[in-house]
Amino acid sequence: MSNSFVAPTHSHLPEIGHDSNLLFEFLAFVQSIVILGCQYLNLYRAVWWLPYSTVSYAINFQLIDVNLVIVLVIFMGRRFLYSVYQELPNKSSEHYFTYMLVRCLKFIITSSVLIAFLYAGYRVVRRNGFIYCSFLCYPLITYVILFQFNFKALFCKLPVQQVINCQSETPIHACSLSPDEIREETERLKSDFNTRMMQILFNSMLCAYYMACVPLRFAQSSLQYNIWWVVQYILLVWLGSTVLFANHYFPVKYLDVLHRCSVHLGNWTKIEARFAPHIWSELQLFPQDSTVKHVKGLFRAAGMVNAAEPGNVMHTRFYFMFQKPLRVTNGILCFTLLLILYEFITLLFSNQWNNMLTIAFLLFPNYFVLFNVLRNRFILEKVHKNI
16 A cells, blocks of 8 residues: 555755844844833823923833833843853863853853842832732743743743754654654644744733733823723734744744645545445555545545544644645734734824834834745745645
């Protein structure tokens, strides 16, 4: 049976430029600071242009808790600082003097940042009370649920070698004709994809929570602001951060690996029949249109080759998600276009200067994502034009 078909071939994917982790973390950190500044603009905007105004700036800076800003900026900058450390020499065998100098610099910078974080945090707790400041710790509950006690996910993208035994950042597809190896590879890639998805959702939630929601929670009780606008701003920040992280965590090369694996995995559709010429075996590959008998019923092979287990929901979902190489990219593209369209319409109907400014700042990273996704989609469409 396994010799009665031709093994699937894959289209060659050209090298496509992708932002390094350091560059991405820098852009994400800058975006976080801009988001925080825009939320403070929504809360503490001033009318400095009016006669006899007591302020000379666009924001009432005296109302902002500087210590809270320090805590938030340091916390959101942890990933960028960790990425910088990863780019520095970490081996003592090459240049001992350089290695020791780097270690001293790391110690000084880390100590300074940690002292500033603890001191500012102490001032925030002393001013607002410990119970009130417990609001800052709520995301840790979500983190423990998603990642247990693997705190490395707080600082960087979880390395692939923790999920699959591979030293490259992008998993490598092995064109195997062994059904067991194909199913094992599918399981590893599924776990890796789910881990990336959890990191996307958690990091986007973290950005929206600390940069847009926390300033609202620590605002003065007598402060008056547009509740609908700031809540909408929090939602737009979360959605924009989601597409930004998705664009980075799902590069074209990674999606191509998932697609190649799904082609080897195949799929089965359940049929209504009384007889099947073959009994499904976990040791065999089945060609397209093969009919087999399984404990869950009779099934017909839908893929070019089929190593999947009939009736296995995980295999069916994996094949559905990645058999079409453009499916995930199209999903991100549609989501980004809808988000940009909504923000653009909101910008057109805004009549307050601070609203227009905050929406304009939110549009810039979304345009960046849109450019990358459109480029990736164009290349994938050309590569897989016959699929």
